[in-house]
Structures are given as structure tokens and as C-alpha cells.
Amino acid sequence: MFRYFNKKTTIIILISFFFLIFESFIGICETDFIRAMMFRAASPTWSESLREQIGSPNIVALYKLGTLNLSLITFSILIFGVICGAIGVWLASKWVALYTAEMRLKAYQKIQSFSYEDIDKFSPSSLVTRITTDAELVNTSLSFSSKFIASGIFSIIFGVIKSSIDYPNWAFMYGITVPIIFVAMGIIVYFAMPYMKKGQKDTDDINKQVRETILGIRVVKAYNLENNQRNKFEKPNQNLTFSWSRAYGLIGAIMPLLQSIITGTMIIIYFLAFNNYDNIKGASEIIGFVGIMMQVLFGFIIIIVSITQIARSLPSFKRINEVTGYKPSLTFNENSTYQITKGEIEFKNVSHSFLNDDNKDVLKNINFKIKPKERIGIIGGTGSGKSTLINLIGRLFDASKGEVLIDGINVKDFSFNEINSKVAIAMQTATLFSGTIKSNIAYGLSDDLSEEEKIKEIEKAAKAAEAWEFIQKKDGSLDALVEQRGKNFSGGQKQRISIARTIAKKSKIVIFDDSTSALDTVTERKVQANIRKYNDATTIIVAQRISSVEELDRIIVMNDGEIVGFDTHWNLLANNEIYRSITASQLGTEELNEILRERGLKQIEK
Structure with a gap:
């Protein structure tokens, strides 16, 4: 929990608690003013016999202030209490917002460091739920409890102490009421928690189904699968409905139960008082004790409701902590001074299995060496291990066995920034981000460039990727809007923008993982020729078509996870x-x- 606090948040929460505690103290002290006003109304003229009747020196002092002064002071204290409460609540909302923002940021930053295997372990839909829905549940529960739990705790502390001092004959009522409240609340929370936990998992299933349907909406419509997808959605939707209805049904019983306990307590107090007191002193004691006890019980109520809110969000909090506290499968030496200067690549006895099972190796004892600035093709059937091989070069995951070397240095010894800035990969599926064409290509450019220099480099990269012609035809040219995932562009256009983004990095190693599959042969060959002119780097092109690799310096032929040929x-x-x-x-x-x-x-x- 404390990992999301920073200096600013800590200062705000301390100030917030000060104001909320002061509000509670004022609320407890108000009973003395009310009792003094009662005596003032019953006996406007002071007499020494009244001192004995009043009993409390504090109330005697307040009585002697006079009706007008006492009324003004009481009203002023009430207003001051309201102001303190308002400031405390505002500051509480402030620190909760900052705390939740820090939580989301840390979770998002940690996800950025995840490897493919890490993301698959959590699943994309679950990660989305944790950083959005779960974070919002934590925010809601903290927003409620932070405003009331501090004042509730101190209302109880101040109230019990003051009751024990001023009304010792009635303090025993706490020993009856409080245990009943705690037992009742404990039972409700105990039975509600399993449904809350299950509700989080059911939410993951819902998000997974929705995400799958939205991303595959074209296939759904093309094959008329709407009813099928609706039926698949119905089960997780029913599960979620059942989980939350049970959880909230149990939690909803809290307030009626608390009201019944408090009402019963008040009836007992008034029944006992009716049989024991028949004067103003007795009446004022009952009113004073009841006033304080109401504050104390109200403190218990808001604490219990706050605990219930926290309990509701606890599974969400744990799920976010699983992300922020997770140790990624890939670690980088950020103090490394190694640099990629040539772009030489070597595999030494490399084998890889995603299941850590030697009998199911995706790559089997791979050995080869690629010279700096050499253009290499990789070809083979589906499932032969082409993509896995090039992902090891970019260290998207580590080899199960053997070594992958760049410039004679193991890829594990490079810093994160070094390997990601010097190795550029254009993936099979071209991914564009919402924004503009310019912003998508500019992802590959150095932040040290001026705006004019960036525009020039973007234009060069777009021309090299044979994308400049269609970009100019778009409204706004480079400033043309790109919708989420680039859905307003064709497959070939997305691939060419992705290629432009990749070569704009001017990396020492450039890899194209079947990233020209949507291009015709003529355009593909133009792109390959342009890449060599634009960036004199070690180039690896993974392809399905012979025409995509036949003019390269050498070609790796893969079959069933093995290299069965490496030549021209x-x-x-x-x-x-x-x-x-x-x-x-x-x-x-x-x-x-x-x-x-x-x-x-x-x-x-x-």
C-alpha cells in the first residue's frame, strides 16, 4: 500500500486527517454546550444551588457566559466544525486522486517492462481490467473511507473517554452495543468477500469476451456470428450478475442492521432513564450521554462501512499489487556501458521452448553468424521458428539455451535503452496508434531532433517505405488522423507506415518480420532497395515469398525449428x-x- 505514497500525498493526507480529527473533537464537545443551554433555558437566573444540580464545572462555566454569548459561541463552533470537515473532505479527495494516479502509473510502467511471456501470463484483458476497473474500485473505496474513517476513529476515542468521565453510570452500554455491531458486521463481510473476489474474475472474463468481439468484429459480421458471440457473452455476464448481486445484497443489509441495533440501544437507554430520573439534571445527563453515544455509534457505523468499502476493493488492490510487484522475466543491466556499434549477430547453440520442455523446442541448436551491414532473408514454412528467432535478437524474450550475441556481446548484457534503440523490428501485424501519420512515424525518431529536422526525417522515411505518395493524398498529409489501431488505413498502407517508423530509427540492426506481406512484389522490391539507401544497417527480412528474399546477400532456410540451409x-x-x-x-x-x-x-x- 505504501509503495504508492509520495511526499506530496503524505503531506496532504496528514493535513486532511488533522482537519477531520478536529471536526470530530468539536462534535463531541458540542454536547456540553447543548447541556449548558438546557440549564440556561430551565433556570435563567444563577444560584449556588444550581451549581450542585449542574455538577460539571465545564457546564457551569458555559452557563455563566449568558444566553446570547453561549448561543453565539455554540453557533460559531458549529460553523467552524463544518468548515474543518469540508476542508478535510476536500483534501481527502485530493490525496486519494493522487494516490490512485500513482498506482495506475506504476502499474502502467511495470506493464511496459513485461515480456511477451509476462503479458500472456496475466492476459491482456486482465491487465486492462486491473489498470482501469480495479484502480477505479480502489479509488472509490478510498475516496469514501478516507473522508470518514479518521473522524470515525477519533469520534469513538473522544466519545468513550468523555462518556467514561462525565457519565460513568451509563458507559456500560458500550460494552453491550459495540460487540453486537462488530459480530454482525464480521459475519456479513465474511460471507460477502468470496463473491467480491469472484466478481473480479468474472469482470476479467467479460472484458476478454468484449475485447475479442470488438477486435474481430469484421469476422463476426462476415460469418454472421452475432448470435454465437452473444451466447458466449451470456455466461460470463450471468456469472458477474450473480456474484455482484450476492455481494451487494449482503453489504446492503449493513445499514438496516446498524439502524436496528442503534434504535434498540436508544430504547433501552430511555427506558432505564424513565425509571431513574425525574429532574433537569437527570434529563440533561441522558441527553448529554445520548448525544455522545450517537457520535460514538456513528463513528462505528462509518468505520464499518469504510471497512466494507475497503474489503470490496481489497481483491482489486491485490490484483494491482500483483502487477506492480511482479518481477519481469526479463531484467536489464541499466548500468551497462556496452554499445552496439557494428550490428554483427551470432547465435551459439541456441534452443528455445516456451514451455521449458526440451521435447517441444521451437528452436533447436541454432548456430549462425551474420556480418555487419549484411542483408539476410529468413524463409520457411508456418511454425518453423522464424519469428521466434528474430524475437531473440531484439530480446523480446530470452533463449532457453545457448547465447545470442550482438557485436560479440550477449544481448542480456545490454541496457534496455541500448538494445531497443539499436535494434528495430517491424512486426507481422502492423500496429498504428491513434494520432496522426506524423506522430506514428516519429516514434522512431530521436527526441534530440528539432521539429524541422523531424519533418525532414519523417518525409525521407515515408519515401523509403513507398508511403509518401498515398500520404500526400490524405487530408492533411502527414497530419492526417490515424484512428485506433489504424482502422482507417488499408493493410498495405499500415505496413508501409510501420516500415517507415522502423527505418526512421536508423538502428544498427533492422528486422522486418513478414512486414511486407500486404505489398505487391514491385512495391516490396522498391522498399527493400530504398531501405539500403536510407539506412546502411544489418537487415533481416522474414518472408513467406521467395521473391521477397532472392536478391538479399544470404538466406536462412528453416524447417521445424532448425536451420537447414544458409547461403545465397x-x-x-x-x-x-x-x-x-x-x-x-x-x-x-x-x-x-x-x-x-x-x-x-x-x-x-x-
Whole structure:
């Protein structure tokens, strides 16, 4: 809990508690003024016999102030108490807002450090719920309890002490009422908590289903799956309804129960008083004790309601703490001084399994070396391990076995900023962020550049990615709006903007993970040629099409997690059967044999 406090929040909460405590103290002291006014009304003229009847020196002193002065002072104290309470509540709202903001920020920052495996462990829908719905539940409960719990605690403390001193004959009532309240509340909270916890999980399921439907809305409509998705949503929706209705149904019983206990207590007090007192002193004692006891019981009520609110948000608080306290599977040496200067890449006996199971390795004993500024292609069937291999270079996760080296240094020894600034990856799925075309491409640029320099670099990168032509046709050109996930752009346009963003970084290593799949062959080759001119870096292109890699310096051929070939296009055609079969499946056997015949290479049997 304390990890989200900072100096500013701590100062505000202390000032807030001071005002709320002072309000409680004033509330307890008001009973003396009320009793003094009662005696004043019953006996306007002072006499020494009245001193004995009043009993309390404090009330005697207040009585002697006079009716007008006593009334003005009482009214002033009431107003001052209201002001203190208002300031305390305002400050309480302030520190809770700051506290929750810090909580969300720390959770968001921690998520940024998560690897793919970490995100899969929590699930995207759960992370969204924790940083939004759960944080809001914590904010709501703290906002309520922070305003009342301090004043409630001190109302109890001041009230019990004052009752014991001024009304010792009646203090025994606390010993009856308070235990009953605590037992009753404990039972309710005990039975409500499991439903609250289940409600958080059910909320995750709801968010997961909604997210899946929204992201796949085109498929849903194309295949007329609306009823199917509605049925899938119905079960988690019913579960959530059941959990929260049970939880809130139990919590809703708190106030009627408290009112019944307090009413019963008042009836007992008045019944006993009726049989024991028949004068103004006795009546004033009863009124004074009842006034204080009401403050004390009200303190218990608001504390219990606050505890209930906190109990309701406790599962949410724990879920957020799971994120902020989680140790990411990838750790970086932020004190590292190693730098990527050449862009040489080497894999030494690398194997990887997402399940840490040697029998299910996605990559198996990978060994190769890529020279600085070399252009490398990677090709292979679906599931052959291409994406996993290049993700190890960018250290999106660590290899289960072996070493991945850049410039002869293990990728684990680089700082986070170094490896992320010197290795640029354009993913299979082009992701654009809401904003403008300019802001999306500018993600890859240094903050040290001026605005004019950024515009020039953005334009160069857009031209290199063959995106400049369609960008100019958009309303606003570079300032054209990009909707969330770039849904107002075609697949090819999104890929070209993503490529522009990647090459704008001018990294030492640039990786394209099948990021030109939506482009035609002519545009794809133009982009590849432009990349070499724009940025003389080590370039790796993962592709499905032979045409995407045939003009590169060398090509890695992968099959079932292993490298089965690493050579030039023509050498692979001459000597690698898997590469020949992939080429034949794309060009056709007759066309491939014609090409092989012209080069004097062995042909494929039909």
C-alpha cells in the first residue's frame, strides 16, 4: 500500500486527517454546550444551588457566559466544525486522486517492462481490467473511507473517554452495543468477500469476451456470428450478475442492521432513564450521554462501512499489487556501458521452448553468424521458428539455451535503452496508434531532433517505405488522423507506415518480420532497395515469398525449428531441396525448371 505514497500525498493526507480529527473533537464537545443551554433555558437566573444540580464545572462555566454569548459561541463552533470537515473532505479527495494516479502509473510502467511471456501470463484483458476497473474500485473505496474513517476513529476515542468521565453510570452500554455491531458486521463481510473476489474474475472474463468481439468484429459480421458471440457473452455476464448481486445484497443489509441495533440501544437507554430520573439534571445527563453515544455509534457505523468499502476493493488492490510487484522475466543491466556499434549477430547453440520442455523446442541448436551491414532473408514454412528467432535478437524474450550475441556481446548484457534503440523490428501485424501519420512515424525518431529536422526525417522515411505518395493524398498529409489501431488505413498502407517508423530509427540492426506481406512484389522490391539507401544497417527480412528474399546477400532456410540451409539464393536452389521445393510451390515446377535450365542447375523431377 505504501509503495504508492509520495511526499506530496503524505503531506496532504496528514493535513486532511488533522482537519477531520478536529471536526470530530468539536462534535463531541458540542454536547456540553447543548447541556449548558438546557440549564440556561430551565433556570435563567444563577444560584449556588444550581451549581450542585449542574455538577460539571465545564457546564457551569458555559452557563455563566449568558444566553446570547453561549448561543453565539455554540453557533460559531458549529460553523467552524463544518468548515474543518469540508476542508478535510476536500483534501481527502485530493490525496486519494493522487494516490490512485500513482498506482495506475506504476502499474502502467511495470506493464511496459513485461515480456511477451509476462503479458500472456496475466492476459491482456486482465491487465486492462486491473489498470482501469480495479484502480477505479480502489479509488472509490478510498475516496469514501478516507473522508470518514479518521473522524470515525477519533469520534469513538473522544466519545468513550468523555462518556467514561462525565457519565460513568451509563458507559456500560458500550460494552453491550459495540460487540453486537462488530459480530454482525464480521459475519456479513465474511460471507460477502468470496463473491467480491469472484466478481473480479468474472469482470476479467467479460472484458476478454468484449475485447475479442470488438477486435474481430469484421469476422463476426462476415460469418454472421452475432448470435454465437452473444451466447458466449451470456455466461460470463450471468456469472458477474450473480456474484455482484450476492455481494451487494449482503453489504446492503449493513445499514438496516446498524439502524436496528442503534434504535434498540436508544430504547433501552430511555427506558432505564424513565425509571431513574425525574429532574433537569437527570434529563440533561441522558441527553448529554445520548448525544455522545450517537457520535460514538456513528463513528462505528462509518468505520464499518469504510471497512466494507475497503474489503470490496481489497481483491482489486491485490490484483494491482500483483502487477506492480511482479518481477519481469526479463531484467536489464541499466548500468551497462556496452554499445552496439557494428550490428554483427551470432547465435551459439541456441534452443528455445516456451514451455521449458526440451521435447517441444521451437528452436533447436541454432548456430549462425551474420556480418555487419549484411542483408539476410529468413524463409520457411508456418511454425518453423522464424519469428521466434528474430524475437531473440531484439530480446523480446530470452533463449532457453545457448547465447545470442550482438557485436560479440550477449544481448542480456545490454541496457534496455541500448538494445531497443539499436535494434528495430517491424512486426507481422502492423500496429498504428491513434494520432496522426506524423506522430506514428516519429516514434522512431530521436527526441534530440528539432521539429524541422523531424519533418525532414519523417518525409525521407515515408519515401523509403513507398508511403509518401498515398500520404500526400490524405487530408492533411502527414497530419492526417490515424484512428485506433489504424482502422482507417488499408493493410498495405499500415505496413508501409510501420516500415517507415522502423527505418526512421536508423538502428544498427533492422528486422522486418513478414512486414511486407500486404505489398505487391514491385512495391516490396522498391522498399527493400530504398531501405539500403536510407539506412546502411544489418537487415533481416522474414518472408513467406521467395521473391521477397532472392536478391538479399544470404538466406536462412528453416524447417521445424532448425536451420537447414544458409547461403545465397542460387546456391540454395542448386543444393537445398527444401528451398527448391518452396520455390517450386510458389513459381510452379515448369517455370522453376526453366530458370534452373538457364543457370545450368539440376532440375526438379515432375
